[in-house]
Amino acid sequence: xxxxxxxxxxxxxxxxxxxxxxxxxxxxxxxxxxxxxxxxxxxxxxxxxxxxxxxxxxxxxxxxxxxxxxxxxxxxxxxxxxxxxxxxxxxxxxxxxxxxxxxxxxxxxxxxxxxxxxxxxxxxxxxxxxxxxxxxxxxxxxxxxxxxxxxxxxxxxxxxxxxxxxxxxxxxxxxxxxxxxxxxxxxxxxxxxxxxxxxxxxxxxxxxxxxxxxxxxxxxxxxxxxxxxxxxxxxxxxxxxxxxxxxxxxxxxxxxxxxxxxxxxxxxxxxxxxxxxxxxxxxxxxxxxxxxxxxxxxxxxxxxxxxxxxxxxxxxxxxxxxxxxxxxxxxxxxxxxxxxxxxxxxxxxxxxxxxxxxxxxxxxxxxxxxxxxxxxxxxxxxxxxxxxx
Amino acid sequence: xxxxxxxxxxxxxxxxxxxxxxxxxxxxxxxxxxxxxxxxxxxxxxxxxxxxxxxxxxxxxxxxxxxxxxxxxxxxxxxxxxxxxxxxxxxxxxxxxxxxxxxxxxxxxxxxxxxxxxxxxxxxxxxxxxxxxxxxxxxxxxxxxxxxxxxxxxxxxxxxxxxxxxxxxxxxxxxxxxxxxxxxxxxxxxxxxxxxxxxxxxxxxxxxxxxxxxxxxxxxxxxxxxxxxxxxxxxxxxxxxxxxxxxxxxxxxxxxxxxxxxxxxxxxxxxxxxxxxxxxxxxxxxxxxxxxxxxxxxxxxxxxxxxxxxxxxxxxxxxxxxxxxxxxxxxxxxxxxxxxxxxxxxxxxxxxxxxxxxxxx
Numbered sequence: 001x002x003x004x005x006x007x008x009x010x011x012x013x014x015x016x017x018x019x020x021x022x023x024x025x026x027x028x029x030x031x032x033x034x035x036x037x038x039x040x041x042x043x044x045x046x047x048x049x050x051x052x053x054x055x056x057x058x059x060x061x062x063x064x065x066x067x068x069x070x071x072x073x074x075x076x077x078x079x080x081x082x083x084x085x086x087x088x089x090x091x092x093x094x095x096x097x098x099x100x101x102x103x104x105x106x107x108x109x110x111x112x113x114x115x116x117x118x119x120x121x122x123x124x125x126x127x128x129x130x131x132x133x134x135x136x137x138x139x140x141x142x143x144x145x146x147x148x149x150x151x152x153x154x155x156x157x158x159x160x161x162x163x164x165x166x167x168x169x170x171x172x173x174x175x176x177x178x179x180x181x182x183x184x185x186x187x188x189x190x191x192x193x194x195x196x197x198x199x200x201x202x203x204x205x206x207x208x209x210x211x212x213x214x215x216x217x218x219x220x221x222x223x224x225x226x227x228x229x230x231x232x233x234x235x236x237x238x239x240x241x242x243x244x245x246x247x248x249x250x251x252x253x254x255x256x257x258x259x260x261x262x263x264x265x266x267x268x269x270x271x272x273x274x275x276x277x278x279x280x281x282x283x284x285x286x287x288x289x290x291x292x293x294x295x296x297x298x299x300x301x302x303x304x305x306x307x308x309x310x311x312x313x314x315x316x317x318x319x320x321x322x323x324x325x326x327x328x329x330x331x332x333x334x335x336x337x338x339x340x341x342x343x344x345x346x347x348x349x350x351x352x353x354x355x356x357x358x359x360x361x362x363x364x365x366x367x368x369x370x371x372x373x374x375x376x377x378x379x380x381x382x383x384x385x386x387x388x389x
Numbered sequence: 390x391x392x393x394x395x396x397x398x399x400x401x402x403x404x405x406x407x408x409x410x411x412x413x414x415x416x417x418x419x420x421x422x423x424x425x426x427x428x429x430x431x432x433x434x435x436x437x438x439x440x441x442x443x444x445x446x447x448x449x450x451x452x453x454x455x456x457x458x459x460x461x462x463x464x465x466x467x468x469x470x471x472x473x474x475x476x477x478x479x480x481x482x483x484x485x486x487x488x489x490x491x492x493x494x495x496x497x498x499x500x501x502x503x504x505x506x507x508x509x510x511x512x513x514x515x516x517x518x519x520x521x522x523x524x525x526x527x528x529x530x531x532x533x534x535x536x537x538x539x540x541x542x543x544x545x546x547x548x549x550x551x552x553x554x555x556x557x558x559x560x561x562x563x564x565x566x567x568x569x570x571x572x573x574x575x576x577x578x579x580x581x582x583x584x585x586x587x588x589x590x591x592x593x594x595x596x597x598x599x600x601x602x603x604x605x606x607x608x609x610x611x612x613x614x615x616x617x618x619x620x621x622x623x624x625x626x627x628x629x630x631x632x633x634x635x636x637x638x639x640x641x642x643x644x645x646x647x648x649x650x651x652x653x654x655x656x657x658x659x660x661x662x663x664x665x666x667x668x669x670x671x672x673x674x675x676x677x678x679x680x681x682x683x684x685x686x687x688x689x690x691x692x693x694x695x696x697x698x699x700x701x702x703x704x705x706x707x708x709x710x711x712x713x714x715x716x717x718x719x720x721x722x723x724x725x726x727x728x729x730x731x732x733x734x735x736x737x738x739x740x741x742x743x744x745x746x747x748x749x750x
Contacts, residue, residue, distance in 0.1 A: 289670045300651050
């Protein structure tokens with residue numbers, strides 16, 4: 001056990017801090033939440049700035065355009081950018097955290113050369129076409145069909161909860177290529193160009209009033225065979241690599257952000273007198289413990305992945321990511337409830353930025369695998385309980 | 390080194406050694422024999438002296454075996470007869486003690502190893518009193534470590550003299566293996582007390598962390614009990630562990646335990662007061678909640694005296710009050726939020742970001 005960084009890691013941290021100090025004040029103001037083209041431009045400009053400074057794809061392998069740094073260094077990056085209040089990954093989330101790592105791990109040399117550099121430079125945005133109206137938690141039940149016709153797959157079906165679909169250039173798409181095989185074995189992973197004929201995007205308004213989600217309808221869309229990552233019908237395994245990434249470190253920066261929000265809440269409570277309420281005060285104290293521990297758990301998971309990577313393993317966070325996500329998603333919801341306690345009637349003002357955050361947080365126990373599914377994963381894969389029925 | 394939570398080879402060996410020792414010296418049969426012995430539930434009635442006879446105290450043979458194995462002297466320098474190890478190693482050993490439900494003032498004796506002759510080798514049992522409040526094993530201890538926020542004093546005495554010296558009142562402890570006395574404020578000035586130069590604040594923090602480690606061990610022990618029962622017990626033609634309702638209880642046990650474990654191990658490395666408070670808070674909750682969920686998973690069996698689950702729960706209740714209580718930890722951590730100097734002049738990102746206005750302004 002050791003929590004001290006190496007000299008190299010500390011040097012990296014200091015360099016990054018200096019760069020952030022210099023760069024962040026020069027950023028343009030953030031666009032309004034509803035202006036998607038402006039948000040895309042802002043997110044891409046930030047990614048480009050990271051790329052130019054050598055901070056893009058830190059932990060991606062060098063043959064995938066990355067810097068080949070260990071997960072620990074990546075974690076330092078997430079910690080420091082969040083501490084400094086740098087922009088969130090935003091529209092680049094799927095490219096950087098789902099599709100990119102999948103292509104890096106499973107794609108051919110040509111596929112990596114085609115798709116990864118534009119992700120790292122912030123030139124191309126990806127979205128995720130996994131869930132369907134009839135395939136949510138039971139993702140493997142997906143029915144969007146792809147039939148091989150010459151050198152293309154012809155894809156027909158529909159996808160749901162596709163974040164950033166309106167501004168995306170590419171979609172990591174799961175399709176059924178063998179309807180007669182057991183459900184996990186007939187799935188294929190395709191990179192779908194969003195401007196292909198037959199693709200229709202319909203925004204889906206969330207309870208937060210925002211429309212970052214969309215339904216995507218696919219009507220006889222032709223996708224070249226060369227856009228298939230991994231073998232035909234091997235898409236489920238390819239996808240699991242992606243999902244494990246999602247639960248591993250994807251939320252690391254947000255833990256830091258939550259801890260910072262908590263300090264702001266404490267100051268706000270002291271300023272408005274709510275600090276005298278022992279119940280509320282102690283609630284904030286407990287959340288402090290929770291987020292401090294969640295950060296340590298993140299470091300733990302990353303150090304395991306780091307070790308696995310160095311000893312020939314995959315370096316992909318495993319089921320322990322489910323443990324983290326279970327507590328993180330609920331703790332974050334509790335944070336907003338505590339915030340409402342601090343703000344009092346102000347918390348009813350939908351015009352405040354934090355209200356949107358509070359409403360968004362309602363999705364955390366659902367997105368990327370519901371808490372109920374995560375508990376099944378923990379019970380079966382970590383605790384070794386019999387398969388649920 | 391880089392950030393690494395994995396145990397080193399020496400740490401793993403130390404942990405395995407402690408498990409072996411406890412399996413040999415304090416197996417479940419011994420725990421049950423102590424729990425089921427008639428005098429274990431000594432009454433609150435009668436004078437403290439009379440009470441003394443009813444408290445057999447921690448098993449002195451086990452205590453000496455722990456001493457020989459270096460449990461108490463672990464962190465003393467090698468020249469002082471110790472192993473020169475640190476809190477991370479101590480935490481691992483205390484975790485095992487908690488898992489085995491080993492009774493006694495383990496943390497107090499460990500902390501007294503450099504202060505009370507005989508504590509280090511396990512020939513003397515040292516209990517502690519943190520301000521006014523509750524003391525465990527007062528009758529059977531050979532010395533009491535008296536701590537306030539800024540003083541650490543020692544009261545050596547003949548075994549059995551503790552309650553009278555501190556004018557302490559016994560009461561029937563909820564935990565059958567942890568006899569308790571209440572000591573009213575203000576802590577009495579008693580003859581024979583020795584001042585020490587020990588850093589009281591540090592001792593209290595370390596005691597909180599070592600207690601958290603025991604709670605962590607108990608929480609992990611409860612998971613083992615729950616999971617093995619859920620795999621074995623069959624209802625409706627299936628192991629009950631195949632029902633999601635039961636699975637989810639078990640999964641939550643693991644979630645809160647992993648959080649507590651990350652917190653306890655990290656605090657043992659940083660020794661940061663806030664991290665120690667977080668570790669105590671989360672480990673207390675994990676021990677109590679896990680015992681409760683474990684009881685629920687065991688259903689009717691869980692409600693029996695014969696099952697060990699109530700022992701986990703009752704010990705967890707006692708340990709949660711010792712050193713930093715839940716209330717103290719939460720208050721400390723709340724105030725720590727206001728101390729975060731790095732945030733003093735930080736830009737208001739969350740409040741103002743997208744709406745462009747600042748509710749706090």
